[in-house]
Amino acid sequence: IVSPVLAQKMIGNETDAQKEKRMEWWKDDRFGMFIHWGLYSGAARHEWVKHNEKIDNAGYQKYFDQFNPDLFDPQKWAAQAKAAGMKYAVLTTKHHEGFCLFDSKYTDYKAPNTQAKRDLVREYVNAFRAQGLKIGFYYSLLDWHHPDYTIDEIHPQSPKDKSDASYAALNKNRDMAKYRQYMRDQITELLTKYGKIDILWLDFSFPRADGHGKGKDEWGSVELLKLIRKLQPGIIVDNRLNLEEYKDGADFETPEQVSTKELLKYRGKTWETCQTFSGSWGYYRDENTWKTHRQLLDLLITSTSNGGNLILNVGPTARGEFDYRATRALDSLSHWMHANSTAIYNCTYAPDTYKAPDSSKLTYNQTTKRLYVHLYNYPNTGKLILPGYNGKISYAQFLNDHSELLYKPSASNTEDLVLTLPAKKPDYEIPVIELTLTN
């Protein structure tokens, strides 16, 4: 818990009003696509495979040698994201494995030196920008390949013996000051060579009392954030730089893989929950834990109904395609969003005066004064009670086809309204009713 006094420490001098303006599009857009793609996509068993299986650089080399994304078609990625109603994307330019999808002057460990022979980040930027999507970069602070990155608690070569002496022996030729410069140089490349970048997603901090973790001092977080703001004044930055003591040390919170129940706690904050289709972020061929369409919809609706964003992750294959399971999941979301996105974009949680009807969740557009009732269980009675809504609404319709829904005051409790619903549920997993509010 950060005390309010400490939280007043500032790195820059932006006012609250300026920040609100800068964040406006992001809050309105609500829904984005995360893309985790790298050499680990070839191993196809988790983006942490290098760490999980304690593979050294030599042992990992085969994934670099094999990398050949012959089906990579970023226009197709962008079209799939856009069809699903996603408004922005965030691509891993470098994940913990250290491999860079972009053409960096500061390393040979990059896509142009593989069979891909080109800057894949540039192609992503061009394709997504052309479709009107906002552009985000994920950049890993951790680096399990760089020779100057010190071996710590979270590293493939972390020692079994946790004594300071064994860490010191492993790190005698490693220099974090040089690694910090490497990060500044690469982030400068990313933020100067690709035009306007809308989001930077830095990942992640793990400060430890025993000194074998990493946080703001190891990353040089304050200096890094100043550099980022100087190069891209409009950019939106996540909260994983370990700058919690600064009021402007982050733009949004990042509740990761949390349940929809937990999202209720984030009301009133600025946040984006990041979620996977299947559990792993990188392509994991044999994973059998794919979320259902209903679970994905619930994440999207619950995020909006608690005033936050959802960034849903795709892990493309080593050939550069979204696999069929991801494609099917996106197709189902497209079907729902085509008809119901008005209940997501520019929406947030409803004022407390509106109680959610049975088995429903509410979203609310303050500008248009519309309330959206997401029907998790379609009533087989043909009736839906709107509790305490008498006098509060002037019109009701399904959102998907704008067909009128008739209502009248309840006979038993005149505060309530009773909506008449058709016997046949509209062809959406979770149909949405739009209520026009009288004020």
Ligand code: JFZ
């Ligand atoms: C990180 C990565 O390690 C992971 O591979 C993926 O990229 C994800 C989006 O972010 O995972 C984290 C980072 C921070 C926390 C948990 C998982 N955390 O602070 O709880």
